[in-house]
Amino acid sequence: MGQFGARAVLVVTVLAIVSAACGAVALASSAVAPGGSVAVDSGVGLVSGQVFRDPPDAEVEDGIDRALTITLDTADMRYELGPGKWAWGQAYDGSYTVPTLRVLPGAQVTVRLVNNLAVATKVRFHGLRLASAPSDSTPMCVAAGTTMTYQMAIPDDHPLGTYWYHTHVLTTPCPAASGQDQSGAEGDNKVYAGLSGALIVGDDRTLLPPAYRGIAAHTFVLQDPAAATSGAPAPEDCLVNGELRPVLAMRPNETQLWRLVNATMGVSYQLRLDNSSFTVVGEDGAPVKTVTTADTLLLRPGKRYDVLVTAGGWPGDAWLRTTALGKGADPDDDQYSNTLLVRLAVFGMSVRRLPPLGSQ
Numbered sequence: 001m002g003q004f005g006a007r008a009v010l011v012v013t014v015l016a017i018v019s020a021a022c023g024a025v026a027l028a029s030s031a032v033a034p035g036g037s038v039a040v041d042s043g044v045g046l047v048s049g050q051v052f053r054d055p056p057d058a059e060v061e062d063g064i065d066r067a068l069t070i071t072l073d074t075a076d077m078r079y080e081l082g083p084g085k086w087a088w089g090q091a092y093d094g095s096y097t098v099p100t101l102r103v104l105p106g107a108q109v110t111v112r113l114v115n116n117l118a119v120a121t122k123v124r125f126h127g128l129r130l131a132s133a134p135s136d137s138t139p140m141c142v143a144a145g146t147t148m149t150y151q152m153a154i155p156d157d158h159p160l161g162t163y164w165y166h167t168h169v170l171t172t173p174c175p176a177a178s179g180q181d182q183s184g185a186e187g188d189n190k191v192y193a194g195l196s197g198a199l200i201v202g203d204d205r206t207l208l209p210p211a212y213r214g215i216a217a218h219t220f221v222l223q224d225p226a227a228a229t230s231g232a233p234a235p236e237d238c239l240v241n242g243e244l245r246p247v248l249a250m251r252p253n254e255t256q257l258w259r260l261v262n263a264t265m266g267v268s269y270q271l272r273l274d275n276s277s278f279t280v281v282g283e284d285g286a287p288v289k290t291v292t293t294a295d296t297l298l299l300r301p302g303k304r305y306d307v308l309v310t311a312g313g314w315p316g317d318a319w320l321r322t323t324a325l326g327k328g329a330d331p332d333d334d335q336y337s338n339t340l341l342v343r344l345a346v347f348g349m350s351v352r353r354l355p356p357l358g359s360q
Helices: 225-230
Strands: 009-015 074-082 085-092 101-103 108-114 121-126 147-153 161-169 196-201 217-223 247-250 255-262 269-273 278-283 286-294 296-299 304-310 316-323 338-346
Touching: 108 121, 121 147, 161 255, 161 304, 196 217, 196 255, 255 296, 296 304
Parallel strands: 009 108, 101 196, 217 255, 247 338
Antiparallel strands: 074 085, 108 147, 121 161, 161 196, 255 304, 269 296, 269 316, 278 286, 278 304, 316 338
16 A cells, blocks of 8 residues: 555545445356346456455555545456356456555545446445544435545544445435435345445554564455345355455464455354464454454454464465354354365465464
């Protein structure tokens, strides 16, 4: 991310789309999208085993008070979810993943939502601690064909951590003029219409002991195409940053910070990493008061964790997977029984293992 001052202005232009949160709306095998428009294929397709890639960052131009404008053009896209299995959707600039928004405490953030849908929509930024937060606590309705500008002042003392943002596609018109409170309007179908991504305030690595501040950090945005469209989870379509079962490289004994975001509409994940554990340093956008270690993490829709993960001391593979929900889970949660998400490939020269956090 580019450097910017504490009072930098971030302007994000978002074109909302009709497709579901994962971009898949109907299975197809033709090169012509439903409705007759010409579609663009997803290149190599969503095949498993690709190199793990973080979502792209929304970068800020160098200098203070520079404006960042991101124009996200939509187009019909044909996704290959697996061998011979295609899905129609829409994409931003030919890419399924949406950018991670990064802001600093003290920033003045301007978000401009351009609604090119035929229906009303709204955008939400979850968990930000704002003195006045119409874009979070009372999301505004943006009528079809109109534009809404959101102003957010990030407090100087805002907690450092991981948040998220998404749109709602509405099945009824705005109840009043565009810009009115839409929080209680009927017809909100809760579909995260293609725009659901991570929002990171600052860098919580700076809160860790000095030995940890230079470690690598990765963002994991979890999504499910089938659940977003049909309401039923499909393990074979479970995506991380828009990829099927990508491969993340680590060196033996290496420690990384993982920012985990459940950006689905109604699927819960119970995460487990083979032969390892998660050291929780942040939860739902704020540093934890007490660092804990867990073998599994339950992420219901919208849940976020910032965790430290340390690779084993020898080369080998491990899987980040989601398992059946444990005792006490909400019976209404959609879930997976045992689904592989990310393959952790440990290889190369070993690094010095960092001391436990409590010994720093």
